[in-house]
Amino acid sequence: MHLYPLIYRRLFLLLKYYIFLSAALFLSSTNLYAEINGEQLYSNNCSACHGANGDGGVGVPLALPDFQYGVTNRYLEKTIRLGRPGRVMPAFTQLTDTEVKAIIKHIRSWAPGKPFKYSDKKINGNLKHGKQLYIKNCAACHGSKGEGGQGTGVTMSRPRDLPIIAPALNNPGFLASAPDMMIKTVLMNGREGTPMLSYLKQGLSEKDIDDIVSYVRSFEKAQQTTKNEEKISPAITYESPFSLEETVASLKRAIIGKNFKIIREQYVNQGLVEKGQEDKKQVIVYFCNFNFLNRALAIDPRVGLFLPCRVTVVEHKGKVIVMSSNPLYMSNLFNNENLHKLCEEMYQVYADIIEESTF
Amino acid sequence: MKSHSFTTIMFSLFLALFTASSYAEELLMVRTKQNFPEAMLKLQDTIRDHHYSISRVQRIDIGLTKSGYETDKYRIVFFADKKEVSVITNNYPHLIPHIPWKIAIFAEQQDTLLVSADPMQFSDKNHPAADKYLLKWKKDLKKIFNEMRKSN
Numbered sequence: 001m002h003l004y005p006l007i008y009r010r011l012f013l014l015l016k017y018y019i020f021l022s023a024a025l026f027l028s029s030t031n032l033y034a035e036i037n038g039e040q041l042y043s044n045n046c047s048a049c050h051g052a053n054g055d056g057g058v059g060v061p062l063a064l065p066d067f068q069y070g071v072t073n074r075y076l077e078k079t080i081r082l083g084r085p086g087r088v089m090p091a092f093t094q095l096t097d098t099e100v101k102a103i104i105k106h107i108r109s110w111a112p113g114k115p116f117k118y119s120d121k122k123i124n125g126n127l128k129h130g131k132q133l134y135i136k137n138c139a140a141c142h143g144s145k146g147e148g149g150q151g152t153g154v155t156m157s158r159p160r161d162l163p164i165i166a167p168a169l170n171n172p173g174f175l176a177s178a179p180d181m182m183i184k185t186v187l188m189n190g191r192e193g194t195p196m197l198s199y200l201k202q203g204l205s206e207k208d209i210d211d212i213v214s215y216v217r218s219f220e221k222a223q224q225t226t227k228n229e230e231k232i233s234p235a236i237t238y239e240s241p242f243s244l245e246e247t248v249a250s251l252k253r254a255i256i257g258k259n260f261k262i263i264r265e266q267y268v269n270q271g272l273v274e275k276g277q278e279d280k281k282q283v284i285v286y287f288c289n290f291n292f293l294n295r296a297l298a299i300d301p302r303v304g305l306f307l308p309c310r311v312t313v314v315e316h317k318g319k320v321i322v323m324s325s326n327p328l329y330m331s332n333l334f335n336n337e338n339l340h341k342l343c344e345e346m347y348q349v350y351a352d353i354i355e356e357s358t359f
Numbered sequence: 360m361k362s363h364s365f366t367t368i369m370f371s372l373f374l375a376l377f378t379a380s381s382y383a384e385e386l387l388m389v390r391t392k393q394n395f396p397e398a399m400l401k402l403q404d405t406i407r408d409h410h411y412s413i414s415r416v417q418r419i420d421i422g423l424t425k426s427g428y429e430t431d432k433y434r435i436v437f438f439a440d441k442k443e444v445s446v447i448t449n450n451y452p453h454l455i456p457h458i459p460w461k462i463a464i465f466a467e468q469q470d471t472l473l474v475s476a477d478p479m480q481f482s483d484k485n486h487p488a489a490d491k492y493l494l495k496w497k498k499d500l501k502k503i504f505n506e507m508r509k510s511n
Contacts, residue, residue, distance in 0.1 A: 043508065048388040048472060057390075057467050090385060234481050235456045263422070268448060268458065271414030272441040282448055282455070286417075290426035293419070297430070302386065302474045304435050304463030308417060316452050323456045333385040333476055 038106030066192040068111035078177035086337030118181035130215030146170030170219035240320040240358040251357035260287040281315040389504040392511040395432040398471035432466040451489040
């Protein structure tokens with residue numbers, strides 16, 4: 001009488017262990033429990049910008065010997081964690097500490113030898129004198145307010161003979177990662193393989209260099225503390241009081257009126273369905289201003305993601321809706337302050353065009 | 360009690376799995392050692408291998424060159440699944456401005472770079488049912504990019 005329930009109970013227990021084991025095996029095949037492989041992690045997270053072998057490109061050439069010896073593991077760790085807000089390099093907050101260490105170990109494999117060690121000693125130089133020296137010696141490359149060079153590395157947006165663009169010294173990610181003594185050492189020795197010169201060889205004294213370091217550190221206090229938390233919609237959407245055909249015609253007039261060139265008009269599912277089967281109530285108008293496009297590419301070669309400009313007009317549930325992706329929202333994905341200014345300009349163009357075509 | 364603990368463990372495991380895959384990244388980006396013409400062909404093949412159709416290719420570099428600007432090879436590949444496009448346009452019009460999906464592909468000296476936005480960036484709490492499409496696109500994009508990374 002009691003035998004069957006016991007067998008069933010054991011079978012049920014076995015089934016539970018089987019499910020649990022299967023789940024564990026499945027998990028072990030995912031990244032969650034995969035063996036930490038620095039090379040693989042570097043390839044997945046860093047190589048697109050820094051190059052497979054650290055040669056640089058969109059990002060800094062990490063394999064450069066002078067860079068390797070000049071930065072500490074702590075600097076690299078903080079840089080990975082904090083990124084460079086507004087300067088393309090994202091903050092990799094999703095990586096574990098072990099994964100970050102594995103990436104650094106892989107980066108270090110390109111240059112055998114020990115990097116410099118810096119003390120945490122604060123340098124208290126003369127700010128006023130440091131500012132004068134900074135404007136004279138550093139501002140041409142790093143910007144008068146330490147904003148750094150424009151562009152993103154050595155893609156077509158930069159001359160290819162330059163291995164690096166001047167870092168933004170006022171960047172909170174940089175300032176939090178680089179101790180005073182590291183900045184001083186770079187100023188004293190320069191960085192071979194980059195335009196950064198040794199300022200001792202340029203005739204400055206160690207005291208002068210201390211003054212510059214103090215001035216660079218003062219950028220920390222000048223940082224803006226207010227952050228814009230306004231929620232931005234991913235799309236710009238307007239309802240049109242006109243028919244779809246009238247709206248499209250009006251949209252095209254508005255585009256031309258803004259000095260943009262219409263490069264194509266097509267149905268949303270054109271090229272996906274057989275010719276003649278397209279949904280004629282869903283139209284995309286593509287347009288471009290090549291001068292604007294050239295400026296955008298010079299700032300960030302990844303902008304193709306929201307180029308060429310496009311506005312979609314659809315008839316949905318009896319309403320004609322005009323919509324486009326929102327450049328301000330897209331800008332947030334790029335972590336590029338300079339691009340953001342252009343996106344603000346672009347947002348205004350979109351808003352004007354769509355508004356004009358729907359009123 | 361034991362059964363309750365077991366259920367909790369299983370639920371936690373699957374929750375961990377789900378959250379790991381639904382995390383929204385800003386941009387998906389990959390470098391391939393292939394030169395631009397090879398990478399362009401490989402990308403189109405890989406997109407088709409994942410059951411998407413290429414709706415068009417925008418030749419950004421040609422337009423720029425014709426307008427007198429110097430540029431390297433730069434294209435935008437638009438692609439989608441026709442059935443998914445139909446579902447999206449009918450049920451989730453807030454996603455219409457972002458479809459067909461696109462990948463920017465451009466030369467970086469001898470290598471080629473590819474960039475796309477993470478579809479989960481367009482997730483909207485008012486339309487949670489659309490997330491299954493966004494998640495699928497994200498997973499497919501990651502697979503496509505992984506294949507591109509490995510193809511040297």
